Amino acid sequence: MLIVMKSGSTREDVDRVRDVIQGLGYESQALPVAERLAVRVSEYAREPSCELFETLPGVDLVLPISHPVRKVGRLARSEDTVLRFGSREVGSGGFTLVAGPCAVENEEQILAVARSVRDAGADMLRGGAYKPRTSPYDFQGLGEEGLKLLALARKETGLPVITEAVDEASVELAEEYADVIQIGARNMQNFALLKRVGRSRRPLLLKRGMSATLEDLLLSAEYLLDAGNPNVILCERGIRSFSDHSRYTLDLSIVPVLERLTHLPVFVDPSHASGHRSSVAPLARAAMVAGADGVMIEVHPDPSLALCDGPQSLRPEEFAALAASLKSLAPFMAEQRETVP
Numbered sequence: 001m002l003i004v005m006k007s008g009s010t011r012e013d014v015d016r017v018r019d020v021i022q023g024l025g026y027e028s029q030a031l032p033v034a035e036r037l038a039v040r041v042s043e044y045a046r047e048p049s050c051e052l053f054e055t056l057p058g059v060d061l062v063l064p065i066s067h068p069v070r071k072v073g074r075l076a077r078s079e080d081t082v083l084r085f086g087s088r089e090v091g092s093g094g095f096t097l098v099a100g101p102c103a104v105e106n107e108e109q110i111l112a113v114a115r116s117v118r119d120a121g122a123d124m125l126r127g128g129a130y131k132p133r134t135s136p137y138d139f140q141g142l143g144e145e146g147l148k149l150l151a152l153a154r155k156e157t158g159l160p161v162i163t164e165a166v167d168e169a170s171v172e173l174a175e176e177y178a179d180v181i182q183i184g185a186r187n188m189q190n191f192a193l194l195k196r197v198g199r200s201r202r203p204l205l206l207k208r209g210m211s212a213t214l215e216d217l218l219l220s221a222e223y224l225l226d227a228g229n230p231n232v233i234l235c236e237r238g239i240r241s242f243s244d245h246s247r248y249t250l251d252l253s254i255v256p257v258l259e260r261l262t263h264l265p266v267f268v269d270p271s272h273a274s275g276h277r278s279s280v281a282p283l284a285r286a287a288m289v290a291g292a293d294g295v296m297i298e299v300h301p302d303p304s305l306a307l308c309d310g311p312q313s314l315r316p317e318e319f320a321a322l323a324a325s326l327k328s329l330a331p332f333m334a335e336q337r338e339t340v341p
């Protein structure tokens, strides 16, 4: 836990916080965070409740993390980070709809999906050309050919494209053909890859690892900003839990916490989280209600023939219905957030 002091806090204020920590049987350490002073509670496993410190004089923020996030935290930047793609904005208060197939399979498939999601109101097209598959015998993606097809779909529809890179070579190619480079859940802590894409000029979408804590995710994003790339979107995509009714468990509770702690846009991927087509629309709406800046939805012209993730892919008409539902919910939710933040 990090207890961040106000800029004008006094020596007594800091000592008081440290006395409370000591009284609870923990050790503390004072350290600078973004030109402010913070007190770190040096006990990892069990931590005291945040409320014990929030009302003490001189205390500004109590963060449920133990490593300072110097660049992704709100202390570094209070305004939201906004990414711009032509006239489209991500993170400026609107709701971004990203849609497309799990994998680019062929020209006919990607163009059909791209046209249908554009007509339904999607803001961006997704599609994997490098697929990190659990089994080496499953379809691994078309590689550069897939990226060329994505670029063709962008030319045809005007939609910016998001695609995953998995290593140095695929980052270089994705930089050439795509608008946003995705780092997948399995690579969230591939620190060499994070440093490489952190040096990229392309915006990034960082998916939460399936066993990553809030702090793990923030620190991975910190690698990207620290390497010089300020244009990062975070994406919750479900975590492993004991539940077996869905592929992963969508952790919507991380959305308001991320919105409070960081200035980066936060997306939700209900497709990979649920693994079931029938859960995608309710979870996408729930993501909007929870305050996410956008969702990423898998769509396939014929999910029964999909080479990857068919059971969770929406048919084009199902995506169109979801997009319409989200568009009508958006103004109502914006108004609600004004009333009860």
Ligand code: PEP
Pocket (backbone or CB within 6 Å): 102, 128, 132, 183, 184, 185, 186, 207, 237, 269, 272
């Ligand atoms: C994907 O978006 O295609 C993907 C593989 O997602 P994740 O990394 O979240 O599993």
Ligand code: MN
Pocket (backbone or CB within 6 Å): 102, 103, 272, 298, 308, 309
């Ligand atoms: Mn997929």
